[in-house]
Amino acid sequence: MSGIKHDGITRRAFLKGAAAASAGLMVSSLPGVLHAAAAPKPGGTFKITVAREIKSLNPLRHVNIAEYMQGELMYSGLTKLNADMNAVGDLAESWESKDAVTWRFNLRKGVTFHNGKPLTAADVVATMRKLLDPATASPGMKNIGPVAAVEAEGSHVVKVTTSSPYSFLPKALSYPCFKVLPEEVVNGDFDAAGSKDFGSGPFRLKEYVAGSHLIVEKNPDYFIPGRPYLNEVHVLYFPDPLAEINALLTGQVDMVNEVNPAQIGRLEKNKDVTVMHAKSGRFVNTVFDCQAAPFSDPRVRKALTLSMDREAALLMALEGYGSIGNDTPISPAYPFYHEMPQRQQDMAAAAKLLQEAGIKKGTKLQLDIAVSPAVRGKLGIVIQQAAKELGLNVELKQFDYSTYLDTIWLKSPYYVGFYNMQSSEDACFQLLYTSTSPWNETRWNNATFDKLVIDARAELNEDKQRKLYADIQEMMYEEVPTCIPLFLDLTCALTPNIHDYRMVPRGTYWHLENVWKS
């Protein structure tokens, strides 16, 4: 089951990372890679479709996949995640910490912004402070780790201090909202970044039409010599999944960033298209409000969880392109995944639990669902039909995505959620399940769990840390604050003349500077 094991990087090396500048070159022997038959050839225009709209060019305000892609194309962060979910340097050349509290990030020398200004530690510090400032209201504010202070030491060293030992800091700093802007923009006309380019990334802004497309062109002064290979990247917004696939099949575009599961079978039969999959930690779940009746009774939550036919859900909601979850958000794609007996459908046990909890037959429950992505609604139908066998009347109530965000998400007692893989186990728990997390949708508020999460993030001994994360996962498995039946695969489709594209399971990095077209 644990197909992806921890990659054996030692703790010392982990805390002392370095920029894998050659990451793109040494990858061709690894699985999931398109083999580079020939030497990379510079030039060409690469067109990629995305299903979400770029609403702002300012990376500190980014919330969706399309915006993250734009951020990565035009900007650089301190670190990034590679295809193995390890932190690699972006602007940081290397970093070290003895106690996982005080961290020193050494910046690359000779990096310039697109406007020609050299990048220094002051820019990084100013951006990070801006990101952490509640007045900025950046979605990344709570996601870059427990950063207590950040300061410049000389022109090319950034010192970050965390409030507690935090071994995941380099991973957490890879959060896609954290991209470095020049100090004078951060402290000056910051809102200009919404429509202008202040980056130091591999590509420069050429054209941006809101609700339609983004065109970026090669940055000849990019800090990695010889990169990027591509002359231009076009990010095209396609709200309709069928139109997106047709654009790929007719040669209008080179890549579809995320393929709708219903279309994968058809694309895989097509020889002119390469379909790539990555096992991910992206999941779809049913959220129970653990403080609202009847979900405040763990027996009810467990009964509903036991009624789930996961095999059927995988087939119907994802056409089989995913894997079955075990009611914790940690998939085998995370290093500290803990294997537990797979929870199976057990109607007899579920009925017994409901009876013990005093839930009568015919009880009505309203399950709220956003229409996008479609997997939510499909899972809803599977849940409803399973609950029907238990004598429960689950009513599905659908909402369009923006209404869902305003009125259902984090508010409704019973709804279907959908989340991306996070940079680390800690990031995932801190985002969704601790009582102080910003998206504490289950309101489980379990003090023991909170303490375990804090202990685990501060633990520097890897074996002990692994044990703590195992305990955490077992606790979620037992108490089911949420039912996580499915993990989604990330699937993209591209034309075979695109080379060296590697999928990152987190789904928010593309490393397009390494990609070339023949």
Place this chain on the structure above:
Amino acid sequence: MKKIASAFTVLKRHPNALIGSIMVTLLILMALCAPLLAPHDPLKINPKNRFDSPSITHIMGTDEYGRDILSRIIYGSRTALTVGLSATTLSAIFGSLIGLSCAYAGGKVDEIVMRFMDILMSFPGILFALILLAGLGSNIGTVIIAIATPAIPKTARIARSAGLAVRREEYIEAAIVRGDNPLYILLVEMLPNTIQPVIVDASIKVGFAILTAASISFLGMGVQPPTPDWGLIVGQAREYIFESPMLIVWPIAAIAVTTISFNLLGDGLRDILDPRELGRI
């Protein structure tokens, strides 16, 4: 008996009306007897039988959840007819009342109400429906109101023009002089003499109402899954159009047949209720 016999004689002379009425009767029977006719539970999912081709157990095959398509189409007639008939009835009732009141009152009231109707008429029906549904939430009641409301002005215009002709008749003048209650005059004197064009208009509108309801469901704003509804089935099957094209063909055929049936009936009724025709009975 005599009346039924004479109705048949009339119908025989108007094949449109004959075919239309037979088909509409069958559709209504299908909707009423859906639990008896449907071979399977239309909601029952079955992971092992996804996208089955037509067979003896599943005459139209199965959908992406392994549900029997035939059963879903049969049950789908319930929402289609409920929405179509109630929306049309509502718009016919309110339309004719508004139209007749205007015709009776005349003057400023007529002017103001009819201009308001013009404003409502100039608004695209489906857009109006979508705005209403977004505001009030998606359920079958809202769908009916959302389809009925934009249809009111046209009915009101028809009823008003018929009403204006009647208004000048001497028996109405007599009723007014007699001091009859205006409501009585409207409902008992005027309505029966102006109802024919409204009925013809309504019978044709049922088809359009069903079509609009299907469009709303297709857009995901109408009745909600997993309710078997033709428009909704088309909307959901769109994703699988290459995998299983028949999934989309069946509900479209059902919508087309129903719409045509009501149009035939409406056309036939118009011919039959034509005054020149009436004289020949």
